[in-house]
Amino acid sequence: MKCFVVLLVCISIGWVHSGKIKPKFNIARLGEATQSSTYRPEYNAAAAIDGDTDSNMMAGSCSLTGYDNPAWWRLDLKKRYKVEKVVIVNRGDCCGERLLGAEVRVGNTANVNNPTCGAITDVSKEAITVVCHGKEGQYVSVVIPGREEYLQLCEVEVYGKEYRKPNHDNSDDSVLEDIGNLFN
Numbered sequence: 001m002k003c004f005v006v007l008l009v010c011i012s013i014g015w016v017h018s019g020k021i022k023p024k025f026n027i028a029r030l031g032e033a034t035q036s037s038t039y040r041p042e043y044n045a046a047a048a049i050d051g052d053t054d055s056n057m058m059a060g061s062c063s064l065t066g067y068d069n070p071a072w073w074r075l076d077l078k079k080r081y082k083v084e085k086v087v088i089v090n091r092g093d094c095c096g097e098r099l100l101g102a103e104v105r106v107g108n109t110a111n112v113n114n115p116t117c118g119a120i121t122d123v124s125k126e127a128i129t130v131v132c133h134g135k136e137g138q139y140v141s142v143v144i145p146g147r148e149e150y151l152q153l154c155e156v157e158v159y160g161k162e163y164r165k166p167n168h169d170n171s172d173d174s175v176l177e178d179i180g181n182l183f184n
Helices: 002-017 045-047 170-181
Strands: 033-036 071-089 101-109 116-119 127-144 155-162
Touching: 033 045, 045 071, 101 155, 116 127, 127 155, 155 170
Parallel strands: none
Antiparallel strands: 033 071, 071 127, 071 155, 101 116, 101 127
């Protein structure tokens, strides 16, 4: 019986640490968005986190900056998170190539010069996923560096978990000790 319990515990620990648990809650909806400029009032930064993934700009649920260098959009999550992935819904009715070269950045400063998670190199699909591997920060930005461009985002979804300061109580060690004690 002890062996069976140990096996279940080991499988559970492996499953939890394997990263197979997919985040389900879009934390972008909890934040506040701003952008470098606004093309027209209906294309404001908040339109990109309204939960509507319609990729037709004329439907009124996309953000759009002016022709800026750099054009940027920033989300303040209000707390620090370990960001696993960012999903961007690009404009689908035209001009999707404008997003090529855009960078997704995550960090703790309110400027848009935080560390980069990744760059958008393929706009063949409307939904683009950038994996951030738990990059920690309060701010998520989409920036088109190095050129004048319009930045259009029909939805930005952010998935991750709230950042917790590391607890140095060696709780992982005590769990392993408890498992080891089951064999004695």
